[in-house]
Amino acid sequence: MSLRRGFIVFLLLSSLVSFSILLASVNEKTIETFLSADVRGLFVALLLVFMAWCCDAARLCAVALAASERITFRLGLVLTWLHYFGCAVTPMQTGGGPFQVYVLYRGNIPIGKGVAITLTRTLLTMFILGISVSGSVIFEPGFISENNLLAGFFSYVVLFVIISWILVVISFIRPRIIKRWAEILTLLFRRFGLLQTNSILKIIRRINTEIDNYNYNFRLFFNSGLNYFITGLLFSCLHLVFLFSVLPVLVWSMGLHVPYMQAFMAQSVFLFVLYFVPTPGASGFAEGGGAALFSLLMPWNIAGVMAVIWRFFTEYLAILMGSIVAVKILGWGLDKDFYGKEMNDLD
Numbered sequence: 001m002s003l004r005r006g007f008i009v010f011l012l013l014s015s016l017v018s019f020s021i022l023l024a025s026v027n028e029k030t031i032e033t034f035l036s037a038d039v040r041g042l043f044v045a046l047l048l049v050f051m052a053w054c055c056d057a058a059r060l061c062a063v064a065l066a067a068s069e070r071i072t073f074r075l076g077l078v079l080t081w082l083h084y085f086g087c088a089v090t091p092m093q094t095g096g097g098p099f100q101v102y103v104l105y106r107g108n109i110p111i112g113k114g115v116a117i118t119l120t121r122t123l124l125t126m127f128i129l130g131i132s133v134s135g136s137v138i139f140e141p142g143f144i145s146e147n148n149l150l151a152g153f154f155s156y157v158v159l160f161v162i163i164s165w166i167l168v169v170i171s172f173i174r175p176r177i178i179k180r181w182a183e184i185l186t187l188l189f190r191r192f193g194l195l196q197t198n199s200i201l202k203i204i205r206r207i208n209t210e211i212d213n214y215n216y217n218f219r220l221f222f223n224s225g226l227n228y229f230i231t232g233l234l235f236s237c238l239h240l241v242f243l244f245s246v247l248p249v250l251v252w253s254m255g256l257h258v259p260y261m262q263a264f265m266a267q268s269v270f271l272f273v274l275y276f277v278p279t280p281g282a283s284g285f286a287e288g289g290g291a292a293l294f295s296l297l298m299p300w301n302i303a304g305v306m307a308v309i310w311r312f313f314t315e316y317l318a319i320l321m322g323s324i325v326a327v328k329i330l331g332w333g334l335d336k337d338f339y340g341k342e343m344n345d346l347d
Contacts, residue, residue, distance in 0.1 A: 006089030006280040007323070013283035014316075018308045021291045025304025033254050033302060041253020045246045045313050053318065055239035056080040056121075060100075062232035063120050066225030069109050078325050079103060083118075084315065085322025088281035093274070097122065103329065112212065120229075123168060124236040132240070132268045175215045182207045244268070246313050250306060251298060258297045266293055281319070287311055 057076030064071045071079075079100045086095030097118045104114035171178045183204055190200055244267045251258045270293050274282040290307035298306065 003089050003326070006091075006095075010088045010280040010283045010319075013279055014281075014287060014311075017284045017287040018311075021287055021304040021307060025291065025301050027301050029299075030301045030305060033256075034305070037254040039253075041249050044253075045249050048242045048246050048249065049313050049317060052239050052242040053077060053080055055235045055242060059124065059232045059235035059239060060117065060121060062228045062235060063117050063124075064109075066120075066228035066232065067113050067117055068225065069113060069117070071104070071107065071109075075103075075107070081318055081322035081325050082329075083322070084318035085326050088283070088315075088319045088322070090280055091278050092276060093281060099326075112209070112216070120232070121236075124233055125240070126272065128233075128236050128240055129268050129272050132264065171211075172215065172219075175211055179208050179211050182211065240268075243314060247294075247306070247310050250309060250313070251302075254302070256298055256302065262297060266297060281315070286315070 054077075057073055057080050060076040060079055061071055061073060082099045082103060083096035086097070086099035087093035089095055097115075100118045101111060101114040104117065105111055109117075186200060186203055186207065244264045245260075247267060248258055248260050248263045251263075270289065273289070274286055277285045279285060287307055290311060291304045294303035294306050294310075297303070
């Protein structure tokens with residue numbers, strides 16, 4: 001899927017679902033509640049989002065230092081916004097990492113090291129989400145058991161956390177297995193005509209080299225770069241705390257009350273599920289699912305609008321910044337295939 005096409009699909013699905021949610025949920029009581037809201041809450045929410053961006057950028061800087069590389073805080077912000085944009089224009093939110101790897105490669109950071117840095121960023125988020133969900137279950141034991149929707153999301157999260165960490169451990173301890181799987185996938189791509197026969201050996205050699213680089217740099221995180229890795233972990237925690245505090249602040253600004261731990265847990269589970277939605281940037285499902293999930297925390301006439309506003313602060317703003325950065329880096333040729341000419345420069 002081309003970048004431009006993915007972006008159009010994202011905009012259409014998000015707009016249509018958001019409009020449908022507003023039609024189904026807004027009533028006179030909704031309008032009265034929003035008119036009486038404390039506007040200062042919007043500025044606090046905006047500040048929380050900015051702090052979340054800063055923590056995400058600082059995390060990338062720390063993880064890069066753990067891999068014996070140095071990136072500026074400004075580049076960390078650029079990579080953060082690009083990640084949001086890349087996720088928004090690709091199915092299953094798969095484009096964020098490759099965008100970051102491409103920019104790091106242009107900054108003379110090897111692909112294997114770039115993959116290790118960006119993958120570690122994602123794994124830190126997944127690890128903390130798993131911990132926060134588990135901890136929330138301890139502090140709010142009845143919240144999941146009493147809600148079938150949240151219980152289903154929770155089971156989904158647990159399954160993928162286990163699978164993801166099994167794959168990471170295998171790649172760390174037995175990289176040969178990952179190489180073998182990569183070779184099988186490459187041969188399958190050739191069989192389906194997605195790769196040229198005369199380039200197979202070159203591709204396999206390149207993949208094996210980058211897997212070795214990734215494995216070597218991943219080991220650095222737990223040896224000479226351990227202190228920086230722990231710093232990155234702390235920034236990851238702060239990133240999610242700031243991000244997940246946006247919803248309670250928005251709700252409280254309207255004179256309503258939502259238990260912070262319940263809001264934190266609901267967002268933790270939901271954010272993880274969004275990683276595996278097939279639409280670009282989880283568009284459509286994020287808005288609709290968010291409204292359904294938030295209705296467990298607040299009245300339906302508020303939940304629908306809140307889902308759209310929450311999505312605006314936590315996603316749309318960063319995607320807008322990422323689109324500006326992407327145009328500056330890639331130019332206006334966003335109709336190119338995402339794994340086309342621009343990404344082929346990595347070869």
